[in-house]
Amino acid sequence: GQIMAGFMAASLISVLVGSILAERFGVRRIFFFGAILSAVGIAGHLAAQGFATILLSRSLTGFGYGLVYAAAQIYINQHAKLDRRSSGFSVFFAVIVSAEICGPALGGVLADRLGLASALVAATVVAAISAVLCMLFISRLVPELTDASGTPENAAEQDAEGQIEGHAPSLRWDAFRTVLLNPRFMVAMVCFAIPSKALLTGGLFLLMPLAVVGSGGSASDSARVIMAYGIAILLLAPIMSPLADRWRKFHLWVAVGCCIAGIGLVLPHTWDTLGQGGLIVLMVATLLFGVGQTLSIPAQISYLMQVSEKRSSETSAGAVLGTFRFIERLGSLFGPLVASGLLLASTPEEALMLMGIAAVLLMACGLGWYLAFGDEEEGDAIRALLFET
Structure with a gap:
């Protein structure tokens, strides 16, 4: 129970922090760091020697999960047309539910057939690969969707990472x-x-x-x-x-x-x-x-x-x-x-x-x-x- 609470508490905090950081530094970077933190946290279970290290590893995984979750929301909000925003978040919702159904089933099969350590290694590799894919396929450019019919293809774009000072919103906690x-x-x-x-x-x-x-x-x-x-x-x-x-x-x-x-x-x-x-x-x-x-x-x-x-x-x-x-x-x-x-x-x-x-x-x-x-x-x-x- 305490280990699950650690995961939930870490993800709770990182969703809040990650939403602002994704606007400040770009979703690609937050995606990457979130996936890497999750991979490190999962790998930490392999070397865990006691309750404290397991709790730390699980919390680190939860923090990375929250960063990825927050970055995904910001990405959809930035790239979906205003008249397609619900559709974008609906796809995100369906993907999360699919992962919640498939993930435990696949993990259980791997742990049963190959052992718990092999299942953890597989999860670590998947998280690391996702971090690499984030850097390869997520664009640094953010479309300026000024109306409901605007699309990323025909709208003016800004570099979310290369021009942070000029374009990205400042990290102001009074926004909350x-x-x-x-x-x-x-x-x-x-x-x-x-x-x-x-x-x-x-x-x-x-x-x-x-x-x-x-x-x-x-x-x-x-x-x-x-x-x-x-x-x-x-x-x-x-x-x-x-x-x-x-x-x-x-x-x-x-x-x-x-x-x-x-x-x-x-x-x-x-x-x-x-x-x-x-x-x-x-x-x-x-x-x-x-x-x-x-x-x-x-x-x-x-x-x-x-x-x-x-x-x-x-x-x-x-x-x-x-x-x-x-x-x-x-x-x-x-x-x-x-x-x-x-x-x-x-x-x-x-x-x-x-x-x-x-x-x-x-x-x-x-x-x-x-x-x-x-x-x-x-x-x-x-x-x-x-x-x-």
Whole structure:
């Protein structure tokens, strides 16, 4: 547990730091250093002699992972056309989910067939190769996408590494303060982003396997049920994200997605009450949850960028994305804690239902806030309501 906490804490910090550094020094450099740090951290497990060295190696791997994650977000934001931003982040989301499905499976097979040391060597080599590929194929040039139809091919470009002083934003930590003082951003984080991650880690990854076992399933059945989540994302992401970019009501995409995900987790207890529970119901619930996450998560980033840019045209994308990922990961930490607390007084199905209902209620609050104020500043909208009606 402490080793996993070290990985998560390191990645939490590096996502925040890496988002600003990627804007300051260029995504290619941050990609490279992140991949190298991950490779060194993985290799460190081979020489680890005790708990302290394992914790250090795992934390170093997590820090590198966070840098790569942050650089990928900045790269997409810099290179995707404004009317394709959701599609870009949707591809990123689908790739991350694919890696989360394939990575443990491949690592387990290698460790079982060749031994743990061989699996670690293979992971180190892959991380090192990715660092080399970053330097070879990621361009130093950043397109200046001045409108929704701008593309990297026809837009003016700037050298993100060679002309840092003249073009890249300075490393100003007050950019995070500007983001945190944006009420609409924080409402979206509390009502949409944190519940989404809490449902994923606490609901799907913790409670759903317990519900499968409670319904008579095995560990392999749990894996099959959870795999339905990844399948839903991989199948629907290429379809839904272009629709979100075409119909740019990002707040509705996020709200509907959160609602569907919450309803998916309410489903097992509801059907169990009707005497129709079982593995099929849990599979359907997981598919619904995956559909909801596919609708909401890629659109969340576009929505947060939209509300931040309306608040201030000079808002740093690195600060927005870094703050988003930092706070979102707090939801990943809270999810298992909330789920464990609910299990003290309820069954897994009941705990899933309670978490799903809470997510739907928070979604309603977040959507209501946006519908109440629209694109106006909150203070202006309140004054208009008090003095003009």
